[in-house]
Amino acid sequence: MSSNSKSVLFAIVLCLACSLLLTLASSGLKGYQIRNINLDRQKNLLRSAGLIDDQDNNTPEYIEKLYYKNIKSLWVDPSGRIVKEMDRGEKDLPIYLYIKDNAIEAYIVPINAQGLWGKINGYLAINKDGSTISGFTVYKHSETPGLGGEIERSWFQKNFKGKKIVNKEGKFVSISIARGAVKDVIQEDLRVNFVDGISGATLTGKFLSASMKDILKEYESVSVKFRQNMFKEIPENNSAGK
């Protein structure tokens, strides 16, 4: 056999062997990986609803149980009406409900924001009054560690709790990240709409504020329904988590 055809033969055999190994690894581990991804999402939703603390070390079973007991996922159309998952359209938005004692306690909006260096993914939980933030988590970002990366810290995220997305007149203004500590840079009557910023991360804050405003604007129709106390129905089918 000439050396060239020997090389080709070797290459083919090696590639086949390698791809076989990869297929085995990927299909064998798929189940675990999907479970991990789901679990991670559930953990973050529960954290934004304030049901678990990020310090806690919970077992996967506990998280799953807690999730199915308290969280429901559904879709709403741009006017804030619930749509069935199977006939949802392009413009419909995902939303999660935190159910407590058979009543809606809060609704959770997925945040897919633009940061300085990349996407920031998280969840923002808003109380059933439609204006008070009850929790915020970030589960993925690519900001600079120590600077913009501080958004993943609990001091920053706890910052959001109790703040409002509406102003005193009840008009939507979104929530913004201040340049520095709120009590130093924001006048008193506007403080409910601002959270403390991160020093050295002005741009991260700016981008996150802008994205949050866009996202919350999209969900405004839902928030309005909550404010008017018209969003009461809890969907029966428990299709959560899929």
Added chain:
Amino acid sequence: MKKTESKTLKVLLDPLWKNNPIMVQILGICSSLAVTVQLKTAIVMAIALTMVVAFSNLAVSVLRNVIPRNIRIIAELCIVATLVIIADELLKAFMYDISKQLSVFVGLIITNCIVMGRAESFALANPPILSFLDGIGNGVGYGSVLIAVAFIRELLGSGTLLGFDVVPRIFYLSGYENMGFMLLAPAAFIIIGLLVWLQRTLLNK
């Protein structure tokens, strides 16, 4: 017997200190900057890289007489890439949180010069067992520097070790602050530089 034994030992121990891949050969710097913010990620990365180098050395060494010379680099790369993807999949399945933090850097083991370097310069010319040990030695040599750097960065940068607070509260109360600079990549450069300096000084004694 004595001679082979000492050679085995030399293969295993040399890369730990005298011929350390990071401190002497200055290889694998990129990943050692990226994953050393926390001790935990550094340890996992060290283990992953050790496994990949050891098994790629083993595989290349077993195949060394059948790999055609003209495509040997591609063949080595193919073996390394397969092992790296398997390592990545395993991490995603069983250590999801850490794999999220390591993100692309596990995948980038493929381009880590240590892995290719060992396959090319050692495994192609030596028997399997010896090559495997060489891989372990180099992996541990790389890992030990990684862990040393991560230890310093996590301790000074966040005041924790493996996520546990170690700096006493009283320090913070009396004005001590974590060094934010340690969390940035340049800090790793400086620490590695200091380690290289320390190691050369000790070696030249």
